Amino acid sequence: MSSDAPDSATDATDGGAAADATDDAAATESPDEAVGADEADRDADTATHAERATAAAAEGDHLLSVEDIDAYYAQSHILRNLSMHVEEGEVCALLGRNGAGKTTTLRSIAGAHPPEVRDGVVRYKNDDITDYSTEDVSSLGISLVPEERRVFPNLSVGENLHLSDVARNWSNVVGRTVSMDHPGMSTEEVYEVFPRLEERESQKAGTLSGGEQQMLAIARALKQDTDLLMLDEPYEGLAPQIIDTVEDAIARIAETGTTILLVEQNAVAAMNIADRAYVVDQGEIVFTGTSEELRTDEETREQYLGV
Amino acid sequence: MIPLQVDIASILLNGLQQGAIYALLGLGLTIILGTMEFLNLAHGALYLVGAYVGLLVFRETTLTNGLLYSFGVTTIGFDGGFLAALVVVPIVGFGIGLLMERFVAEPFYDRPETDQLLVTFGLALIVEEIIKNVIGGNTFQSIGPQTIFGFNVSQPVALPVVGLFPSWRLFIIVIALVIIAVTWLAIERTDFGLVVQAGTRDSEMVRLLGIKINRSYSLVFALGAALAAFAGLIGASIQTLSPQIGTDRALLPAFLTIVVGGAGSVRGAIAGGMLLGVIVSAMTQTYSQWAQIVLYLFVALMLIVRPEGLFGSGEVGE
Numbered sequence A: 001m002s003s004d005a006p007d008s009a010t011d012a013t014d015g016g017a018a019a020d021a022t023d024d025a026a027a028t029e030s031p032d033e034a035v036g037a038d039e040a041d042r043d044a045d046t047a048t049h050a051e052r053a054t055a056a057a058a059e060g061d062h063l064l065s066v067e068d069i070d071a072y073y074a075q076s077h078i079l080r081n082l083s084m085h086v087e088e089g090e091v092c093a094l095l096g097r098n099g100a101g102k103t104t105t106l107r108s109i110a111g112a113h114p115p116e117v118r119d120g121v122v123r124y125k126n127d128d129i130t131d132y133s134t135e136d137v138s139s140l141g142i143s144l145v146p147e148e149r150r151v152f153p154n155l156s157v158g159e160n161l162h163l164s165d166v167a168r169n170w171s172n173v174v175g176r177t178v179s180m181d182h183p184g185m186s187t188e189e190v191y192e193v194f195p196r197l198e199e200r201e202s203q204k205a206g207t208l209s210g211g212e213q214q215m216l217a218i219a220r221a222l223k224q225d226t227d228l229l230m231l232d233e234p235y236e237g238l239a240p241q242i243i244d245t246v247e248d249a250i251a252r253i254a255e256t257g258t259t260i261l262l263v264e265q266n267a268v269a270a271m272n273i274a275d276r277a278y279v280v281d282q283g284e285i286v287f288t289g290t291s292e293e294l295r296t297d298e299e300t301r302e303q304y305l306g307v
Numbered sequence B: 001m002i003p004l005q006v007d008i009a010s011i012l013l014n015g016l017q018q019g020a021i022y023a024l025l026g027l028g029l030t031i032i033l034g035t036m037e038f039l040n041l042a043h044g045a046l047y048l049v050g051a052y053v054g055l056l057v058f059r060e061t062t063l064t065n066g067l068l069y070s071f072g073v074t075t076i077g078f079d080g081g082f083l084a085a086l087v088v089v090p091i092v093g094f095g096i097g098l099l100m101e102r103f104v105a106e107p108f109y110d111r112p113e114t115d116q117l118l119v120t121f122g123l124a125l126i127v128e129e130i131i132k133n134v135i136g137g138n139t140f141q142s143i144g145p146q147t148i149f150g151f152n153v154s155q156p157v158a159l160p161v162v163g164l165f166p167s168w169r170l171f172i173i174v175i176a177l178v179i180i181a182v183t184w185l186a187i188e189r190t191d192f193g194l195v196v197q198a199g200t201r202d203s204e205m206v207r208l209l210g211i212k213i214n215r216s217y218s219l220v221f222a223l224g225a226a227l228a229a230f231a232g233l234i235g236a237s238i239q240t241l242s243p244q245i246g247t248d249r250a251l252l253p254a255f256l257t258i259v260v261g262g263a264g265s266v267r268g269a270i271a272g273g274m275l276l277g278v279i280v281s282a283m284t285q286t287y288s289q290w291a292q293i294v295l296y297l298f299v300a301l302m303l304i305v306r307p308e309g310l311f312g313s314g315e316v317g318e
Helices: A002-015 A020-028 A029-035 A038-047 A047-061 A102-110 A133-140 A157-172 A187-194 A195-199 A210-223 A240-255 A269-274 A291-296 A298-305 B008-036 B043-058 B081-108 B111-134 B165-190 B193-202 B203-208 B214-235 B245-261 B264-283 B288-305
Strands: A064-075 A075-086 A091-095 A116-124 A144-147 A226-232 A259-264 A277-281 A286-291 B157-159 B163-166
Touching: A002 A116, A038 A187, A038 A277, A038 B245, A047 A240, A064 A259, A064 A269, A075 A091, A075 A102, A075 A116, A075 A187, A075 A240, A075 A259, A075 A277, A075 A286, A091 A102, A091 B245, A102 A116, A102 A133, A102 A144, A102 A226, A133 A144, A133 A157, A133 B163, A133 B203, A144 A210, A144 B043, A157 A195, A157 A210, A157 A277, A187 A210, A187 A240, A210 A240, A240 A259, A240 B288, A259 B245, A269 A277, A269 A291, A277 A291, A277 A298, A286 A291, A286 A298, A291 A298, B008 B163, B008 B165, B008 B193, B008 B245, B008 B264, B043 B081, B043 B111, B043 B214, B081 B214, B111 B245, B157 B165, B163 B165, B165 B193, B165 B214, B165 B264, B193 B203, B193 B214, B203 B214, B214 B245, B214 B288, B245 B288
Parallel strands: A091 A259, A091 A277, A144 A226, A226 A259
Antiparallel strands: A064 A075, A064 A116, A277 A286, B157 B163
């Protein structure tokens, strides 16, 4: 935490949001004292102050920001000082080769272990969520649709979907009431997006085709109160016409204003729906820009994406 | 050679009674194994604790040796009757299960199975030795009551087809089946059960959905322990008690039951328990000296012909 305080201070002045933060800080700190202090003291004293400013700035700017994280699988250093951010309402793609660190980034955000995040901060809606448990990250409204779908094969389609209701009910029981910008869909609404699932409602998920399982995995996430939907290679292993269906569904989700972070090896498909893209290679971000910019940046595409 | 009198109805009813106890034991073991992939060799110790707590609650018992006796305590127990035991024993089992999950099982979830076996086997030995040393190694009489819910259960009742059958054993069948049904419903028909079933396959995915599955784990473990303790109480109401019964009458039958039914399968534990109960009952009423041998032969045969068990998916502990 302490290491990122100076950065935050800089951000605060750049962001020009310090004034907003002063109001927040007034309750705990005398504003006069803060103003009267000399420069050096202020840097130290107003660390929290500055953080709040960043937070306030972030509220306008970034829904999610990953700041200089270093993530490890046991002794393997997978993510190196990786930073990225996702804006409210956008579709952001994280692209890169197999093994580049895309899944590790998503798992680090989701609070899943492994990996172990040893340095850096993950911020979501002002909060430092770096050390949050998987369950807590999820109940903040961040849903991960992981690689290989991971639907529960021994449960029916309906039961798989019902688990999202259970998650919501149980988190209410323990008193967590987070206000969500995008409350989860009802099962009926989910079936409107994926009519196929309704036909298969009582069928065991393990008997579904790959495409249907992907629909179920996305549907399950949609039923949760999701403000940020993270999709890990949703097109992997799917036939081209199924990719179209899934792509349509993702586009429709994006239209509702749900923010999407899309991880793909299939850069062409991802750029169809992404507003902005990051390219990751060997655990480092090597490109940041709009999808348009990536399309015209042949060097990056050839070197890191092979397209 | 004397023609053998085979009374099918009586064999089935006795088998049902024995099978109900096996099913309770197998059920407790299998939900813990299936959900947490944790092999609990202390399952028999939970049965033992259930039997002895039942003894303490049920009646006053005279001691003739042991640590308490050496301190001048000659009788222990509350004389609370069987109904009180029926309430207290599962609660104690549940509580012990919660503690065991937290302090013994949880630190070993990610350790190799051999470590789990060693720590739970050690715990079973400790429980057995404590009971032996504190209360004494004596064999105590069974704790079956004379009456329950106002019914006299000390006399046999006349049943159609079967003829005379001990009414207490009939009661055991009924109450065990009720408990088994409730457990089955809890796993198959509730949100809690749904989370447990999902967690059996992919606990991280359950967490990714925002469900705190660790709480469900504690609950499953406690439920399994309560079932074992309950089985111990029921067992102690028809058989004598001694500190050795945990292994012979509970741990081994529980393992045989889930081998036959399929590890991790709820319906497998019920079916496997009943099947073994009927086999033991049939052998006991005909060639009783062969009962144990036939039981183990059957399970060995099962392992060869259908190693995943009647309802097993063959996936637990893969």
